Amino acid sequence: MMTVTVQASNTYDVRIGSGLLAKSGELAAKVLSPCRALILTDDHVAPLYADALEKSLLDAGFVPQVYVVPHGEGSKSLCALGALLEHLAEQHYTRTDALFALGGGVVGDLGGFCASVYLRGMHFVQIPTTLLSAVDSSVGGKTAINLDAGKNLAGAFYQPDLVVCDPDTLSTLPASVLADGCAEVIKYGVINDASLFRSLQGGTSPACEQVIARCVQNKRDIVERDEFDTGLRRLLNLGHTVAHAVEKLSDFEISHGSAVAMGTAMIMRAAVAHRLCPKSDLDALLSLTQKLGLPTECPYSTAEIAAAALSDKKRSGDTITLVLPYGIGTCQLCELPANKLQAFFESR
Numbered sequence: 001m002m003t004v005t006v007q008a009s010n011t012y013d014v015r016i017g018s019g020l021l022a023k024s025g026e027l028a029a030k031v032l033s034p035c036r037a038l039i040l041t042d043d044h045v046a047p048l049y050a051d052a053l054e055k056s057l058l059d060a061g062f063v064p065q066v067y068v069v070p071h072g073e074g075s076k077s078l079c080a081l082g083a084l085l086e087h088l089a090e091q092h093y094t095r096t097d098a099l100f101a102l103g104g105g106v107v108g109d110l111g112g113f114c115a116s117v118y119l120r121g122m123h124f125v126q127i128p129t130t131l132l133s134a135v136d137s138s139v140g141g142k143t144a145i146n147l148d149a150g151k152n153l154a155g156a157f158y159q160p161d162l163v164v165c166d167p168d169t170l171s172t173l174p175a176s177v178l179a180d181g182c183a184e185v186i187k188y189g190v191i192n193d194a195s196l197f198r199s200l201q202g203g204t205s206p207a208c209e210q211v212i213a214r215c216v217q218n219k220r221d222i223v224e225r226d227e228f229d230t231g232l233r234r235l236l237n238l239g240h241t242v243a244h245a246v247e248k249l250s251d252f253e254i255s256h257g258s259a260v261a262m263g264t265a266m267i268m269r270a271a272v273a274h275r276l277c278p279k280s281d282l283d284a285l286l287s288l289t290q291k292l293g294l295p296t297e298c299p300y301s302t303a304e305i306a307a308a309a310l311s312d313k314k315r316s317g318d319t320i321t322l323v324l325p326y327g328i329g330t331c332q333l334c335e336l337p338a339n340k341l342q343a344f345f346e347s348r
């Protein structure tokens with residue numbers, strides 16, 4: 001088992017290791033007094049892993065109950081949040097009880113936001129079962145639901161009390177969902193971890209304990225310096241300006257991971273064109289991305305991408321912050337006038 005400790009507004013451990021799902025109760029009992037435990041999960045994950053978590057919690061003295069939402073982004077809604085809050089209240093959960101989010105980023109984001117507002121905050125444990133949630137969404141305390149006007153528009157910063165990641169659970173992921181997580185793993189390599197990138201090139205599985213721990217450490221290092229996303233944390237958005245535009249243009253038909261892979265390739269191509277980044281690093285990125293089953297060509301024009309990116313509801317002012325790769329393992333934030341974005345991508 002590997003442990004990564006995150007010191008943010010709440011200090012907590014991320015435990016990563018094969019077989020840990022069955023030890024979740026024991027690990028939770030080290031940080032929480034035995035209490036009632038609502039297991040929030042989705043209808044794909046429940047039949048696979050809810051029993052194991054429930055048993056582990058029971059054995060450790062918790063009183064578990066399973067609450068299942070439909071799988072998919074639709075569950076990050078006001079409606080799903082309302083139903084979950086009403087359930088907690090009807091069942092008389094208290095602030096000293098805990099919500100366990102068992103699943104991918106959808107139940108993690110919904111569960112975290114719910115835990116942050118129910119009675120102004122109840123205990124919260126993340127048990128990620130997708131590669132994306134293991135390396136990204138379960139750590140760092142961002143929680144949110146979607147509004148009709150856009151994704152993640154209502155949320156809170158709310159750090160969990162514990163994260164337990166059992167890489168064995170990733171074995172049941174559909175290939176496309178696994179590939180989505182790989183896009184975020186590659187992202188950490190490009191941002192500031194050339195040796196992680198090289199080990200992936202050498203064939204190390206992106207879903208193994210060591211790689212997950214390395215990604216979590218990378219995210220931890222950034223989150224500890226900018227928990228509330230006012231500066232440095234934006235580095236984690238590498239490839240995401242384009243990715244969000246691609247997701248929107250495709251009406252969310254193109255998955256987040258595929259969009260991030262396209263976006264990372266596109267920004268690095270632009271960096272090469274502007275002579276900021278060596279061409280050999282771009283070639284390395286394209287070949288690793290393709291090897292991990294992800295696309296590197298974007299189906300939209302630069303004009304379409306720029307227009308969609310600039311209409312982003314969360315964008316502020318007349319400039320746009322880009323994460324620019326100067327090479328594998330070296331990225332910097334760069335402010336660009338919004339009206340220069342299209343030309344920036346078109347330069348050759």
Ligand SMILES: NC(=O)c1ccc[n+]([C@@H]2O[C@H](COP(=O)([O-])OP(=O)(O)OC[C@H]3O[C@@H](n4cnc5c(N)ncnc54)[C@H](O)[C@@H]3O)[C@@H](O)[C@H]2O)c1
Nearest residue numbers: 044071072104105106129130132133137142169172173177
């Ligand atoms: N909070 C953050 O910092 C943060 C960061 C990145 C992404 N996100 C959010 O995360 C969400 C995406 O997360 P995701 O990619 O994990 O998607 P997801 O939660 O929708 O899971 C993807 C699919 O895999 C299924 N699944 C999950 N675990 C499984 C398993 N072990 N075996 C078989 N099937 C399994 C799910 O039921 C679902 O159908 C988005 O809503 C995004 O906004 C949040």
Ligand SMILES: [Zn+2]
Nearest residue numbers: 184240256260
């Ligand atoms: Zn992402």
